[in-house]
Amino acid sequence: MRKECRNHVYIVIFILITLCAVAAGGCGGSGGGEKLYVMGGMHGDLADELNEICDVESYDGLSADAPLIISREDGFSTDENTAAVVRKFLDAGMSVGLEHADEREINDFLDTLGLKGDFVMPSGNSYVEYYGVKILSGDIFSYVMLNDDESLPELLNEFPNEIVSGDLLVSQDKTPPWQPVVTSGDETVSFDHPSLDSKPTANELSMAKDIVNWMNGSARQAKEAADGKASVQRALNSAASGTNDLTQVSRMYEKTYNASQWNNTFEITVDVYACHTYNEADKQDSDWFFIKQKGQLNPSANYSNKDHHRTTTAVIQNYMVEYGFDNWMVNKDNAVNNSVVLKESKPDTTVGSSGFSSGISFSLGGSVGFSGLSGTGGISAGVSYSTSESQTVPDCQVQNESKGSSNNITQQNAKWKYTFSRPLLKGGPYFAACNDFYDAPLASRSLFQPVNQWAWTVGPNERDKIKGFKFKFRWMTGYSYSAGYAWWIKVAGEEHHNNAAQEREFYVSLEDIMPPLIAANNLDFSQAAGYKKLELGTFRDWTAESSESWCTLSRAAGTKEDADQGIYVDVSQNTTGVNREATITLKTKDGKGSSTVRVFQSRY
Known part of the structure; x- marks a missing residue:
């Protein structure tokens, strides 16, 4: 009897120890992933997901060996202690960010960092899920994760008159209302369309992973920044000698906007370099802004290609029809500035080509000074700057629509549209059945990485006016139904529809990267x-x-x-x-x- 009691006691003790261990391991929401410090308590839409994938620890006031998130339900406010902590993490090369923050909080945060509080909330949003900053070798990187609850895509369900097929625009005839019924003698064949998938929902775990990848991607980001500056440095040094050789090329600003929506990944990164030309042949000094705009665009999570079933057509849906980018310079009063000059923009328009290049090349006469961290200098010889990003993308048309005209005024905007071919039918004709589809072009249903590059020059009369530039990013998806055959005759044509679209506007400040005079x-x-x-x-x-x-x-x-x-x-x-x-x-x-x-x- 006593032995049995002792066994019961041992079992109870074991259970208590196990429960304590579980409780200790779960403290702070640790997910066993990358370490993440938190000041306050995460409360935003991605709080659970960040706790799940990160090893979350309350900030101990001492360490700075992992990224830091500041999250306060009553809003971010600065004090000497918070400012000191932020500087400590940035000096250590770690990212510091706000979770679930509005425009005022972000600008107060930037002021705390010693940067200009000039963040403008992207159109359609009152808050962001995350805003982060890191400084690597003097280069400043920022990351914005938008919330996907406030600004929703527009459902189109359009039947366009023309579609892109290969390198051609093809007309679509308005088809009779489905369901078509075909009768021959005593036999009747009827066709119908399958129902479309329901509206995709946000993948908040994927959004949280994107944030964590950025926070912990410093080695890659620093290397890419160094490579970018090195290409500029090589071009400048090839024209320089002796004491005129530049010791520091440029501080680069990299701003990344994650506008993922409906489980589609839309990440746009903008790299900005700035320089000032002195003593040019025309005796007018100018600012030059070199911009590289990179997309990481991927709708693959929603794409589907479903074969036909007897006389129910095949349906292929959630492929991309087009992406669009439009960039323009703005003054401090937010008015468009068309007095700046768009020098060159790449890639060029390509139709019927499977490849395109976004390389740019400029020749700068006179001395050139790049904004830097310590000493910067000028060089007296002519300078050529060139860079190239080439891609092979079948079934993609590139339209460079830069320098368009509005009210008889030539605009100085940098603008592109990338349009993909619609899916093609396979099989047929049939006695009484429908086609299936080949998959949509690869870049329209998986990762597409366009690179747009351009340069603006700003004369001395415009320097004090400009504030930065704005850009719009647009996407549109489509769906298609296959054709139907009766007695080996196509009696119902294939249909290509526009499904949903969204356009977002972003602002990139140039005030912190104005080159030295x-x-x-x-x-x-x-x-x-x-x-x-x-x-x-x-x-x-x-x-x-x-x-x-x-x-x-x-x-x-x-x-x-x-x-x-x-x-x-x-x-x-x-x-x-x-x-x-x-x-x-x-x-x-x-x-x-x-x-x-x-x-x-x-x-x-």
């Missing part, structure tokens, strides 16, 4: 006293000032006409026994431009 390179000296010429790049009257008495300048001011003479920097012998640095501050006299130059002197 005056620039020069860093200088290095040995221990010995000496002097070097500091090459200036500017087309405005200017001033210069050194921070240290051991580093003197041959002149402290000049005009745009004599800027190409530069400044001689003189350093005394370094007898301190340690390396030392001075800072030269350059400013334009109109107060609109400034930059700094680092002067390093070795102890050896």
Whole structure:
């Protein structure tokens, strides 16, 4: 009897230990995936999914070895402690983000980061599921996951007069109302359409995974940014020599917008580089903005191709009919700016071709300065910048509709439409049956990755007006019914319909990446006293000032006409026994431009 009681006690103890272990393991909603710190408590639409796939820990106030999400039901508000935590994570190369945030919260958050609070909520949304920022080697990356509850696609159910088939536009005759009935003698054959799939629902787990992939994709993102800057650097260095060689090409801004809807993946990334040209042949300085717009577009989760069943037609649905991109520069009052100049836009229009390239090439005369993290400089020779992204995409028509006309004014917008062929029938004719379909073109039903590239130049009279650029992204899906045959004659033609469409508008600020109006390179000296010429790049009257008495300048001011003479920097012998640095501050006299130059002197 006592032995039996002891056994019962052991069983109870074992159960209690097991329950405690389970409770401890489940604390914080840990899903056993990538580590994620949280300040506050996640409460948005994706909270459960993020808890499921991440190893979630309440922030301990010490570590910064994983991404951080700040989530407060009463809204984000900054304080000294939060600001210090955010800076700590960014300095460690980790992403910091807000969950379930509105426009005001995001801009307060950006101000806390020391960035300009200039976020504009995309059209149709009052909040986003996630807004994140990370800084990698000085390059700034941001990620926006829109909510898919507020701005819903439009159901079209259109029967268009023309469709794309291969490289041709093909007319569609208006068919008689289904269900057609065909009679021959005593025999009757009737056809009908199957019902369409119900409206797709959001895949919130997939959306959460996209966020986590971005938060933990720093190695790939940093490499892609470095490769992009390297292509610019190589082009510039090929035209530069000596002290004119640029030491830092550009700070790149990368903004990614995830506008996934109805379980379709729509992710658009915009990379922005900026530079300023000095002392051009026409004696007019200009800003250049190089833009690369990349899509990760995938409707495969909803696509289906169902064969016919006797006299019920085949149906193929949720393939993409077209994607569209339209980009235009805006002023600070949000008015369209058509005084900027669209220099080149790629890819070109291609019809009946299975490949296209979005490569661009520009030649810049005069000195060029790219906005950088420390010293930037100019080069006096001509510069060619080129990059290329080539793709082979069968059954895709590319229409470059840039520089369209409105009210007899040539627009300076960069615009493209990608249109896919409709599915093709297979089989037939039959005694009394319907065709099936070949699959829709691969790019219309799976991952499609278009790359649009262009450059705008902004003259000195427009520089103070522009704020950024806006772009619209549009998609449209389709569905098709196969043909029907009776006595080997096609009695009911195939039908191609437009199903659903959506157009969203986004804003990309350029105010944080405006290139410098005056620039020069860093200088290095040995221990010995000496002097070097500091090459200036500017087309405005200017001033210069050194921070240290051991580093003197041959002149402290000049005009745009004599800027190409530069400044001689003189350093005394370094007898301190340690390396030392001075800072030269350059400013334009109109107060609109400034930059700094680092002067390093070795102890050896």
